[in-house]
Amino acid sequence: IGIHKRGVQFPQTHPLALAPxxxxxxxxxxxxxxxxxxxxxxxxxxxxxxxxxxxxxxxxxxxxxxxxxxxxxxxxxxxxxHTKSVAYLSAEYLLGRxxxxxxxxxxxxxxxxxxxxxxxxxxxxxxxxxxEPGLGNGGLGRLAACFIDSLATMNVPCVGYGIRYEYGIFRQTFVNGEQVEQPDSWLALGNPWEIAHPEAAVKVNFGGRVETVTDEAGVATSTWVPEWNVLGVPYNIMVPGYLNGRVNTLRLWSAQATQAFDLSIFNAGDYAQAVRAQTFAENISKVLYPEDSTPQGKELRLQQQYFFVACSLRDFIDNQGEDFDLRDLPERVIFQLNDTHPVIAVPELMRILIDERGFDWNDAWAITSKCFAYTCHTLLPEALEVWSVELLGRLLPRHLEIIYRINTEFLEVVRERWPDDYLRLGRMSIVTEYPERGIRMAYLATVAGIKVNGVAALHSQLLRDKVLNDFAELWPDKFINVTNGVTPRRFMKLANPHLSDLITDTIGTGWVTDLERLEELAPYADDADFRAAFREAKHANKIRLRDRLRVRDGIELPTDHMLDVMVKRLHEYKRQTLKLLHIVSLYEQIISGKVDAADVTPRTFVFGAKAAPGYRMAKNIIHLINNVGEVVNNDPAVEGRLKVFFPANYNVTLAERLIPAADLSEQISLAGMEASGTGNMKFALNGAITIGTDDGANVEIRKLVGDDNFFLFGMDEPQVAALGAKGYHPGEYYESDPRLKATLDLIASGTFSNGDHQTFEPVVSNLVHNDRFMALADFTSYIEAQAKVDAAYADTEAWTRSAILNVARCGFFSSDRSMKDYIKLIWGTNPVL
Ligand code: RUG
Known part of the structure; x- marks a missing residue:
């Protein structure tokens, strides 16, 4: 195990085996x-x-x-x-079919x-x-999949490392409007894309204790005496570049017990006990944690994280050959840490170098501190992982020891720079004492990484100015921005053949690998024939979507409505409730006679969202969306005007149908909360116009497409911060905007819950009394922006022109460009041609 030799020279070889x-x-x-x-x-x-x-x-x-x-x-x-490779370490890859x-x-x-x-x-x-292999939760996992596609297409050596979860993100179903999760047994019929290599399994240790021996010269040597172990079996998946003949590798690890069962216990008749160790070990890669943006800090999760990085580091190092000098590791690899999930790789590399290869601390750190870079994907404090010291010490005692030493040496650096600033020492320490003693993984990654990047310009700036401000003062050059991107192969060429063909007929094929060339479409925004063809493509996409939803969900999608889409994970900061308040307010205005239905632009609203199974409020919101849909869709008063659909189990496959058909893209998070968003990019590139706040990558989208081609609303981040500082009282907005009051009152009245007042009381009272993400503060501005949307949509030619300009000006959001930025600003790898 783990010592299976490759590349053995055979004494005799048939000539065919030598030929390519x-x-x-x-x-x-x-x-x-x-x-x-x-x-x-x-x-x-x-x-x-x-x-x-x-x-x-x-x-x-x-x-x-x-x-x-x-x-x-x-x-x-x-x-x-012997080229330098990118080793992308990610706990999630949302690959799609x-x-x-x-x-x-x-x-x-x-x-x-x-x-x-x-x-x-x-x-x-x-x-x-x-x-589809749903080995990710949302944006972070899908980004990883886009990145490995781009690297292969750009001829960059890369191996993606991750976990082969036996069950991916749960399959969402609705029962009476409420989310019910079903296991995603995606491997039930086999996975023809993977190749298993059980003979190359890697052993991963856990638990036990550290024994320290001090020699006569006073030099202490630590030895980890682990208590249990599992095997990591690699499964290879090919990652082909687009039409360039390169095929990179995605290597996912599956956990297996070192011993299938205990024969003596089996023979004694206790069958359950005999296989317990196996079940325990194999649990590690059993199921993806369904939390997006808010980790739960569970022991199994830390086991998963260590499991896959230990396998990956071992694999990469072993693949360099026996003679490889680990001092050269930084010339061979950059380990890109996708969020804090793989950060335990830092002490793991130190452990390998010191305990297994005999390096002293300083030499080991000199190597380690050149091998990692860290991408942060959030600003939400609760999303930055902190592992309890108790748990880390129990599961990985040697790693904990190493982290303490990294911290001690790091705090020396801080002390040297700010000699008497004790508060700062406490703030910057990797080890926190509150609410319990814990390890701040983002800090560890920042200390070890050659660079720290945020995922959109605003996000990177807020990381620098707020979340990691002390670190940015210490190491200003460490902090950079790389704005996210999406692959045009999957999200345009494959998902939108109608538009892709039109683009290719107009400007040639080069745009698929050089997306900035979409700019060449801009002049065609003024060409009536092109606009007509563009509309035809959009209409054809609505028909394709209608056909899919009819079979998939029994939904009858009108193809002559404006298609208004909000698809993303259900999270309060993303504010699906704000979208819902808009829908309910339109409905309320019609049924109360304030507005004539005939004056309302026919719109179909489509939601797609999964809620983390333990996130009660998110599940309440899903329930409310479904019930609003039920009432609105069956009320003759709004027939032909409003429809609300929520197909269950939104995933990459559905996204590929839905996004190309959309007219309006809803990107309405509270400013300063969405790190980037990538759905926003996919919609714009497929000719939907965005209604959005000044948040995440929306900021850059708006800058590129121009104010005339984007519906901006709501507070910006400084305004949000100022309102928070002043004291936010959502009740005041409820009282002062009659339209908002009528909307919330309608929900509270039981209209969407068969007259029951209790069902949605938590949603309403949370909005009126708490509203952490300030939906009520942005309501009026949102409603006004939506009125502008209606007016703009009425002018078909002008709308099409804007939609075309969105496509033409969003070439920047290719993940190929993101990868170029990573190469230039972080990795320093050269494409191999
Ligand atoms: O919430 C962020 C998105 O804004 C971002 O676009 C995406 C990719 O960078 O990552 C998402 N994310 C963040 N997913 N999990 C986290 C937790 O840190």
Whole structure:
């Protein structure tokens, strides 16, 4: 285990084994042959007897076979070139379906379609068979997936490391309007995209104690005597670049017990006890924690974090070969820490260097402090992980010891710079004493990282000025911004073929890998024919969405309404309630006769959102959205004017259908709360216009598209801070805006809960009495902005013009550009051509 040697020289080798591996011919016949071969030999069935899953699996393997030659070649070049790699450490990858993306990357879509047709099969049917791997919660995991796509496309050596959760993000269902979670057994029918290497499993230790021996010269040596261990089995997934022949690797670790069961206990008849150790070990990669932006600090979570970084560090180091001098590690790799989740990698590398490789502290730190960089994705204080010292000491005693020493040496640096500033020492210490003694992982990452980046300009500035201000004073150059981005391959080319074809027909194909070229579309905003074609594409997307929702959810989507979409995790700071207040106020105005229904712009509102299972308020809000939809959709008074839909289980697959069809993109978080957002970018690039606050990457979107092509509302971050400082009293807004009062009163009246006043009382009273995210303060401004939206939408040509300019001016938000920024500002890696 873990010592399985690769690259052994065989005394005799058949010449074929020395030749480069060749892919099957990229012709229809070549594809058919490969597909049937896979179906017959791998699935063991004849076409005539095969199930759809057999066909899908064989198809996936066929596509994989085309990529394999390039993958092996990529690996060979990388090993021989000793190039510096990016090792992206992320607890989440929200990949989305693989088949369509891989066909696109390998330019096999048409060939595959025709090949399958010639076998009497439909590519679309087989694509629908794929269960998406939901190994992430939301933006953070999807960002990781976009980044690895971009790095492969840009020819940058990268290995993504993560966890192969057996159950990904839960499948959301609604029962009487309330969220009910079902396990996501995404592996039930197998995963044809992964290749397991059980022989390369890595052992990971936990628990036990540290023994310290001091020699005659007074030098202390620590030895970790762990108590238990598990194995990490690597599963490789190919990450193909777009049409460039490069295939990088995503390596996900699955936990396995070192011993399947205890035979003596089994023989004694206690079967449950005999397999307990196995169950315990395998729990580590069993299920993704469904919290987004608010970690829970559970022991299993820390086990997951250490498990995957220990495997990944060991894997990367072992792959450098036996003669590799670890002093050269910073020239070989940069470990990018995706949020605080993998930060335990810092003491782990120190432990490997000192305890296993015999480096002294200073040399080990000299290496370690050049190998990591840290991306922070939040500003919410509760989202910055703090691990209790008690727990860390119990699970990873040696790491705790190392963290204490890092902290001691770091505080010396602080003391030297600010000799008498004791308060500052307390503020900056990696070890906090309140509310219990804990390790502030963001601080540890900041101390160890060569750079710390936020994910949008405003976020990075607030990190520097507020959350990590003391650190920014100490190391001003450490803090940088890299604005997030999204991959145009999945979120335009694949998701929006209508618009993509129109763009390609107009400006050529180069935009797919050079998204700034979308600028060339700007002049066409003034071309009536182009505008008509653009509208046609949008309409076709609404029809595609309608067809999908009809089958998926039994929803009948009107295709002639403005499509107003808010999709993202359910969180109070994102303010789905503000959107809901807008809908209820429109409804209230019509049913109370204040407004004639005929004067209301026909709109369909679509929500998509999962709530963390333990987040009570978020679940109440979901319930309320569903119940408002139920009432509004069945009230003849608003028929033909308002519809509210909430398809369950929003995921990447649905996003790919929904986003291209949207007219209006809702990005309405309280300013200073959303680190970046990436949905906002996807919508704008697909020709939806944003209504949004000055928050996260909205700020940059607005700057690029221009004020005329963006509906801005609400307080900005300094205004939010000032109101908070002055004292925020939401009740005053309730009392002073009659429209807001009528809206909240309607909810409180039981209209959306069969007359029951209790059901939504927590939502209403939380808004009126607490409202941490100041929805009521922004209500009036939001309603006014929505009125402007209606007016603008009435002018079809002007609206289309704005939508086109959104597409044309948002090329900046490609994840390729984000990756260029990381390379230039942090990694210093060179693309390998
Ligand atoms: O909430 C943030 C989003 O604003 C951001 O766009 C995304 C990617 O950077 O990360 C999200 N996030 C933050 N997810 N989890 C956290 C917890 O730190």
């Amino acid at each position: 591996v060749t892919p099957p011919p990229p012709t229809v016949d070549g594809f058919v042959k490969e597909f049937l071969h896979e179906l017959n030999t791998d699935q063991g069935v004849a076409l005539s007897r095969s199930s759809i899953n057999d066909q899908y699996t064989a198809l996936a393997h066929t596509v994989r076979n085309y990529l394999t030659a390039r993958w092996l070649e990529t690996g060979r070049k990388q090993r021989e070139g 693989q088949l369509g993306n891989n066909l696109l990357a390998a330019n096999l879509n048409d060939v595959a379609r025709k090949a399958l047709e010639s076998c009497g099969l439909s590519l679309d049917t087989l694509r629908a068979q794929e269960v």
